[in-house]
Amino acid sequence: MSYVIEAHNLTKIYNPKTIPVYAVNGVDLQVEEGEFTALVGPSGSGKTTLLNLIGGLDYPTTGDVKIAGVDITKMSENKLIDFRLQNIGFVFQAYNLIPVLTASENVEFVMLMQKKPKREREQHAIELLKEVGLSDRLNNRPTELSGGQQQRVAVARALASKPRFILADEPTANLDSKSTENLLDIMAKLNKEDKMTFIFSTHDQRVIDKARRVVTLVDGKIVSDEKQTQSS
Amino acid sequence: MYFKLAWRNMWRSRRRTIITISSIFFAMIFAILMRVIIIGMFDKMISDTVSMSCGYLQIHHNGYWENKSVDSTFEETPRVTFILDKEKEITAWTPRLETFALASSGERTKGMLVIGIDPKKENAISKLSQKLVAGKYLQDSDKYILLAQGLAEYLKLKVNDTVILLGQGYQGSMAAAKYPIKGIVKLGIPEMNKGMAWLPMACARDFLSTGARYTSISIMVNNRNNLAALKQNIKRQIGGNEYEVMTWQEMVPELDQLFQAKLGQNEIMSGVLYLVIAFGIFGTILMMLNERMHEFGILIAVGMRKGILARVVVMEMILMSIVGTILGMGGAFPIVLYFRVHPIHMSGVWGKEMEQFNFEPILQPSMDFSNFIIQGYAVLSIAVLLSTYAIYKIYRIKAIAAINS
Numbered sequence A: 001m002s003y004v005i006e007a008h009n010l011t012k013i014y015n016p017k018t019i020p021v022y023a024v025n026g027v028d029l030q031v032e033e034g035e036f037t038a039l040v041g042p043s044g045s046g047k048t049t050l051l052n053l054i055g056g057l058d059y060p061t062t063g064d065v066k067i068a069g070v071d072i073t074k075m076s077e078n079k080l081i082d083f084r085l086q087n088i089g090f091v092f093q094a095y096n097l098i099p100v101l102t103a104s105e106n107v108e109f110v111m112l113m114q115k116k117p118k119r120e121r122e123q124h125a126i127e128l129l130k131e132v133g134l135s136d137r138l139n140n141r142p143t144e145l146s147g148g149q150q151q152r153v154a155v156a157r158a159l160a161s162k163p164r165f166i167l168a169d170e171p172t173a174n175l176d177s178k179s180t181e182n183l184l185d186i187m188a189k190l191n192k193e194d195k196m197t198f199i200f201s202t203h204d205q206r207v208i209d210k211a212r213r214v215v216t217l218v219d220g221k222i223v224s225d226e227k228q229t230q231s232s
Numbered sequence B: 001m002y003f004k005l006a007w008r009n010m011w012r013s014r015r016r017t018i019i020t021i022s023s024i025f026f027a028m029i030f031a032i033l034m035r036v037i038i039i040g041m042f043d044k045m046i047s048d049t050v051s052m053s054c055g056y057l058q059i060h061h062n063g064y065w066e067n068k069s070v071d072s073t074f075e076e077t078p079r080v081t082f083i084l085d086k087e088k089e090i091t092a093w094t095p096r097l098e099t100f101a102l103a104s105s106g107e108r109t110k111g112m113l114v115i116g117i118d119p120k121k122e123n124a125i126s127k128l129s130q131k132l133v134a135g136k137y138l139q140d141s142d143k144y145i146l147l148a149q150g151l152a153e154y155l156k157l158k159v160n161d162t163v164i165l166l167g168q169g170y171q172g173s174m175a176a177a178k179y180p181i182k183g184i185v186k187l188g189i190p191e192m193n194k195g196m197a198w199l200p201m202a203c204a205r206d207f208l209s210t211g212a213r214y215t216s217i218s219i220m221v222n223n224r225n226n227l228a229a230l231k232q233n234i235k236r237q238i239g240g241n242e243y244e245v246m247t248w249q250e251m252v253p254e255l256d257q258l259f260q261a262k263l264g265q266n267e268i269m270s271g272v273l274y275l276v277i278a279f280g281i282f283g284t285i286l287m288m289l290n291e292r293m294h295e296f297g298i299l300i301a302v303g304m305r306k307g308i309l310a311r312v313v314v315m316e317m318i319l320m321s322i323v324g325t326i327l328g329m330g331g332a333f334p335i336v337l338y339f340r341v342h343p344i345h346m347s348g349v350w351g352k353e354m355e356q357f358n359f360e361p362i363l364q365p366s367m368d369f370s371n372f373i374i375q376g377y378a379v380l381s382i383a384v385l386l387s388t389y390a391i392y393k394i395y396r397i398k399a400i401a402a403i404n405s
């Protein structure tokens, strides 16, 4: 079985010359296709840092990250941008969207950068927004959407590039419980039906409960890595 | 979509965009007005001067310009006039036989320029007949003289009075004659109005004993910006070195220098306006970069190349400048057109000031659209130049840091 993500002996040290902070400290992590994995741990434990390293947004101090067998830690910045575009979907904590574009234009945007033809972009954007339950919000701008709706558009956008996996750093942190549940249900559905791989960090126990694998970080180290059967 | 994005981004902070655009708009209008007024003033001055005196180009005997002597004249030559007739750039040409002489009414005497003209050809260039304030215009066979108004006033002469001319004729001969005044013309340029007179060519030749000779052929052209090339062209066609071809800049360098100096001053003034625009645009760029850092970070994270991002941002700045520029041109146009049709007659201090510099005290802006375009280019270049700062900033963005900002 090959992995979508293989991180080996991953370390990220901030301020190596003054007061070194081992944000991620010798992490080994493999993720298979189709996983639905939560990254948990106390504040400052290195969740965001680890996600950034896996997502090619930051370079590790030592160690390597392979995405579908390709080592991304040696790539130039421009190569990495293209690699992210083709392989990785991102959902950030908040304000993910371009404010001047409508929901469907936001989703289309990544496909535009992938140079997909207009027809395909438009159709696919409508499909995706339908999947996240926003077919009636296609032409609304982000400011006209609730926080939960915005995050769902962000998920649709992350899916639009047909990535190998989606990284989400605390995607529900700014949402109320109803929106949180709704977003997680959508992600779980996409994971189940389309085999989309998700890795998300969270502090929220209800979100953790939905995960099938829970990786716990403390002080930049993985202290537990457990599979769990989904509570319905 | 990139265009759409740039366009909508531009209207994101509507107020700031409107302020930036209106600063460009007003600066453009001022810069254009200043420029077309100066150029219009000189267009008139130059065309008045050269049509009355030397032409945009002049052909004369080699050496004539040095000593201005009637001895350096040349005989009528169909070969040269044939060349001039078939040159498309040339709108009109006229032969002249001119010299300095004394004009006297008996009571008063004054030095002045007397010019032998071909009345029809001369009129096509200097429109002398339209400048008549008394009497009639000359005919070929007349034995009359035409005086400039200032000169006539000084000499206290009226139409039909007789004026006595004294001067030096061909090869040192004594020239003296008297002619009745047929008409009096008023010239816009004060200096000229005080000291010019015209005779039909035959009279002038008679007066100066030159025979069938000219001192010069003055040439008018379509476009005074192409003179150097035209000069070379004519020179080459005439060949030899019996003749010399000169441009007005070579013949009246002080006028050209004054023009260039005023243009220079004007450019400094425009420069100040542009500095204002530049600060406006730069402020907008700074604020925009600041406000949108988070968004830029997200865009780069999800796979937007920095080059494309920079292009969208630059497009936005340029779009804004283009809108301001076009509005500015559009705003200036009717104003310029209005004053073109209704020139301002300057009176009082300003008018006196202009007359002192030998300008007719009339402000009539130039309608040459290139003056609009030049200002437009200037604004756009500023926008492009300042946008490079945005490009620089964008290339230095670190996605994570930007997202966290």
Ligand SMILES: Nc1ncnc2c1ncn2[C@@H]1O[C@H](COP(=O)(O)OP(=O)(O)OP(=O)(O)O)[C@@H](O)[C@H]1O
Pocket (backbone or CB within 6 Å): A014, A015, A021, A022, A023, A041, A042, A043, A044, A045, A046, A047, A048, A049, A050
């Ligand atoms: N740019 C940085 N410079 C210096 N130290 C940093 C930087 N980013 C993060 N850190 C430090 O690295 C450690 C890990 O931070 P990280 O943001 O990855 O934690 P986290 O698990 O995501 O926390 P939270 O749950 O609060 O989001 C922390 O001690 C943090 O202070």
Ligand SMILES: [Mg+2]
Pocket (backbone or CB within 6 Å): A047, A048, A049, A169
């Ligand atoms: Mg975090």
